[in-house]
Amino acid sequence: MTPAAFDYVRAESLAHAVELKGAYGVDASLLAGGQSLVPLLSMRLARPGVVIDIGHLAEEETITEDNGAITLGPLVRHRTLEREGRIGATLPVLRVAAQHVAYPSVRNFGTLGGAVALGDPAAEYPATLTALSARIHLASHRGAREVAAEDFFLGGMITAVADDEVVRGVSVVPMGANDQFGFYEVSDRKCDYALAGCAVIRRWGAHGRASTRVALFGVAEQPLLLEGAAAVLDEGGTERWSDDALTAAADVARDSVDRAGGSRVKAHWAGVALRRAAANLLAGADTR
Ligand SMILES: Cc1cc2nc3c(=O)[nH]c(=O)nc-3n(C[C@H](O)[C@H](O)[C@H](O)COP(=O)(O)OP(=O)(O)OC[C@H]3O[C@@H](n4cnc5c(N)ncnc54)[C@H](O)[C@@H]3O)c2cc1C
Numbered sequence: 001m002t003p004a005a006f007d008y009v010r011a012e013s014l015a016h017a018v019e020l021k022g023a024y025g026v027d028a029s030l031l032a033g034g035q036s037l038v039p040l041l042s043m044r045l046a047r048p049g050v051v052i053d054i055g056h057l058a059e060e061e062t063i064t065e066d067n068g069a070i071t072l073g074p075l076v077r078h079r080t081l082e083r084e085g086r087i088g089a090t091l092p093v094l095r096v097a098a099q100h101v102a103y104p105s106v107r108n109f110g111t112l113g114g115a116v117a118l119g120d121p122a123a124e125y126p127a128t129l130t131a132l133s134a135r136i137h138l139a140s141h142r143g144a145r146e147v148a149a150e151d152f153f154l155g156g157m158i159t160a161v162a163d164d165e166v167v168r169g170v171s172v173v174p175m176g177a178n179d180q181f182g183f184y185e186v187s188d189r190k191c192d193y194a195l196a197g198c199a200v201i202r203r204w205g206a207h208g209r210a211s212t213r214v215a216l217f218g219v220a221e222q223p224l225l226l227e228g229a230a231a232v233l234d235e236g237g238t239e240r241w242s243d244d245a246l247t248a249a250a251d252v253a254r255d256s257v258d259r260a261g262g263s264r265v266k267a268h269w270a271g272v273a274l275r276r277a278a279a280n281l282l283a284g285a286d287t288r
Pocket of ligand 1: 027031032033034035036037038039074076100101102103106109110111112113114115119120122123124126161165166167168191192193194238
């Protein structure tokens, strides 16, 4: 199918895109990497009156470090997250998440800002950013604001982005040298969207106290942050997790999927994904 007719505007800067979004509101869609929007346009599942192209704004592909946080510009490509040495050194879980997105041609074009704005519940970034306690930066003609990732993804393809807002970046506190992560994805084929997946982050604070965050993807309408599972894993704060603790955490995962209305098979996969992500964390495995 061909898309319905729309007007095309090439934004001169992100500030220009914000201005245009303020003027057109819900009738305008931003075009970043186009990997989701173009198929949606072609299938006429999206019919914006105006498409605002930001994909060429190279200045929005930057990765900066300031005040103890790494800020990723909205046009940082999946390929950059996968390959950039700084990401591998400071946010390795994000590199692994990026490696699980589709295949190279999609990763070359697709952007972090586009994936975040889309809020696909089967996508890797929403849950990974939730586990990382990331903050999403938004801009509109009304001003700037930021939203914690756990409050940002509200439902299937529903996010906290208002009709006149633009995602202008994502900031994350880098992982320390002793911090650990585990990631696991159940999918039919390596490059497919997840049937279920789990990201586990364990950060070590002062006095050897561990703080764990566990988030599931692909099992409900939005990422599921499993505070109960994290509490079970944190109990005792030991180097390794007992089999009992892992079983209890997997039970929390299954219950959470049940409560969120996921199917029994999704609940089962959630438990499997959590156990395997935890095993990868303990093994220090850089999984793909
Ligand atoms: C075959 C295929 C397989 C895929 N597999 C996966 C997968 O396994 N995992 C996964 O996560 N993704 C997958 N994707 C999607 C891919 O990751 C997309 O790149 C991503 O979801 C959207 O990024 P984009 O830059 O292409 O955004 P676009 O397609 O340009 O835009 C997506 C949406 O976000 C809006 N938008 C874009 N940028 C902004 C912004 N800065 N502020 C506000 N709104 C914005 C657009 O208006 C649009 O509504 C797949 C895509 C394809 C084609």
